[in-house]
Amino acid sequence: MELVRDSKWLQFQLTPILQEIQIDSESTLQWCPDFINKEETNSLFDHLMKELNFEHTQITMYGKPIHLPRLQSWFADEGIVVKELFQKQKQHVWTSPMQMLKAQLEKQLNVKFDYCLVNLYRDGNDYINFHADNEAKDIIASITLGATRKFLVRHLRCFGKNLTRKRKQLTNPEKKDYEFSLTNGSLIVMSGATQQYWKHSVPKEKHVKTPRLNLTFRTL
Numbered sequence: 001m002e003l004v005r006d007s008k009w010l011q012f013q014l015t016p017i018l019q020e021i022q023i024d025s026e027s028t029l030q031w032c033p034d035f036i037n038k039e040e041t042n043s044l045f046d047h048l049m050k051e052l053n054f055e056h057t058q059i060t061m062y063g064k065p066i067h068l069p070r071l072q073s074w075f076a077d078e079g080i081v082v083k084e085l086f087q088k089q090k091q092h093v094w095t096s097p098m099q100m101l102k103a104q105l106e107k108q109l110n111v112k113f114d115y116c117l118v119n120l121y122r123d124g125n126d127y128i129n130f131h132a133d134n135e136a137k138d139i140i141a142s143i144t145l146g147a148t149r150k151f152l153v154r155h156l157r158c159f160g161k162n163l164t165r166k167r168k169q170l171t172n173p174e175k176k177d178y179e180f181s182l183t184n185g186s187l188i189v190m191s192g193a194t195q196q197y198w199k200h201s202v203p204k205e206k207h208v209k210t211p212r213l214n215l216t217f218r219t220l
């Protein structure tokens with residue numbers, strides 16, 4: 001815990017290098033396997049587990065209440081309302097390590113983030129199905145802490161679609177399927193039209209016995 005109180009903590013002396021992958025004519029991923037160094041990832045993981053209240057979010061599907069297969073929490077400035085979040089709890093106030101992480105991402109990506117959704121995958125049985133974050137504008141920066149999990153990115157054509165939700169013609173990239181191994185301290189950024197033309201998921205991996213935290217920084 002001492003590290004968290006140290007003002008040098010998470011100050012990013014070096015600017016991490018992001019690898020850019022153009023996945024279609026309008027969509028880009030940026031990828032950095034070691035965005036946060038190992039010692040700091042462990043402190044940040046412990047800090048978040050101690051500070052956050054995790055909620056087993058309930059949603060309604062086909063008229064029935066169901067729990068999401070993971071736990072959630074969130075950070076935002078006071079007064080921010082995100083209607084797509086189904087959590088009952090109020091946002092957490094940005095802690096100082098979270099402010100530093102947010103500031104670094106904002107500097108590197110040249111964007112201002114409004115809130116951060118936190119997912120806790122307790123073990124490999126927790127997951128998130130293929131989806132697009134249609135509510136998120138343009139850019140989502142996603143940090144992994146803890147267990148390594150697979151991250152799949154698939155074009156809408158793989159789901160038998162020909163149009164977007166807004167009836168727009170789809171792009172037609174050569175490669176329609178990506179798999180990343182999201183390791184402790186990694187960053188993946190989805191930008192451009194990724195949420196329009198692609199879906200992403202973190203599938204179940206039964207052999208994973210340890211928890212993973214995922215932080216997605218988003219704009220309203």
Ligand SMILES: O=C(O)CCC(=O)C(=O)O
Nearest residue numbers: 119128133142202214216
């Ligand atoms: O856990 C992850 O890496 C992805 C989470 C995600 O896609 C979401 O919360 O919308």
Ligand SMILES: [Fe+2]
Nearest residue numbers: 131132133200
């Ligand atoms: Fe997502």
